[in-house]
Amino acid sequence: QSVLTQPPSASGAPGQRVTISCSGGSSDIGKNYVFWYQHLPGTAPKLLIYRNDQRPSGVPDRFSASKSGTSASLAISGLRSEDEAVYYCAAWDDRRSGLLFGGGTKLTV
Amino acid sequence: QVQLVESGGGLVKPGGSLRLSCAASGFTFGDYYMGWIRQAPGTGLEWVSYITISGTKFHADSVKGRFTISRDNAKNSLYLVMNSLRAEDTAVYYCARDFAAGAASWGGFDIWGQGTMVTVSS
Numbered sequence: 001q002s003v004l005t006q007p008p009s010a011s012g013a014p015g016q017r018v019t020i021s022c023s024g025g026s027s028d029i030g031k032n033y034v035f036w037y038q039h040l041p042g043t044a045p046k047l048l049i050y051r052n053d054q055r056p057s058g059v060p061d062r063f064s065a066s067k068s069g070t071s072a073s074l075a076i077s078g079l080r081s082e083d084e085a086v087y088y089c090a091a092w093d094d095r096r097s098g099l100l101f102g103g104g105t106k107l108t109v
Numbered sequence: 110q111v112q113l114v115e116s117g118g119g120l121v122k123p124g125g126s127l128r129l130s131c132a133a134s135g136f137t138f139g140d141y142y143m144g145w146i147r148q149a150p151g152t153g154l155e156w157v158s159y160i161t162i163s164g165t166k167f168h169a170d171s172v173k174g175r176f177t178i179s180r181d182n183a184k185n186s187l188y189l190v191m192n193s194l195r196a197e198d199t200a201v202y203y204c205a206r207d208f209a210a211g212a213a214s215w216g217g218f219d220i221w222g223q224g225t226m227v228t229v230s231s
Contacts, residue, residue: 033217035214037154039154044223045146045154045221050214050216098170099144099215
């Protein structure tokens with residue numbers, strides 16, 4: 001059971017906007033940066049967002065993220081079929097001295 | 110180009126041991142924190158271990174006392190020694206680079222290997 005809670009699934013039509021939530025606690029999201037990953041089957045995960053809301057070079061600005069308190073969210077606008085993937089949030093947990101991943105959200109476009 | 114290549118996976122019996130290796134190229138390996146992340150069949154990502162530039166190690170509770178991460182900067186290599194393996198350790202194991210050169214982001218892995226499969230079964 002993941003300590004960071006994500007909805008198991010999300011969906012949207014092409015062109016629409018979808019948000020994925022990630023809920024944690026005071027020792028993880030509440031104190032540390034949140035990261036988001038995109039994982040396509042058979043490939044290595046891809047860093048999508050770092051330090052709460054920053055996009056690595058090459059990641060389209062259709063992807064955005066925010067953090068508030070002990071929760072974070074990822075928003076994808078202008079949905080495309082190639083956005084179909086599993087999305088994970090992650091944050092360091094000071095109490096466990098370890099990295100936590102959310103359970104993953106499977107996005108269907 | 111910048112890449113990580115894992116090796117050493119395979120089939121092992123419960124209670125057995127295995128050593129995974131990760132060869133880095135295209136960047137100054139010694140400048141980066143590194144980690145191991147795994148994905149068991151049909152499940153999500155699970156962090157396994159982190160190692161700092163100086164060699165300080167962090168392990169997930171699920172592997173603490175059984176797995177040990179290490180690095181050899183002279184050989185541009187990362188390792189994961191896995192002892193007392195259990196069926197629940199069956200997974201694809203990825204090595205990954207923390208993107209923050211010279212420091213740690215504690216969660217931002219920008220370069221990943223292709224993964225190596227570990228199967229623990231009798």
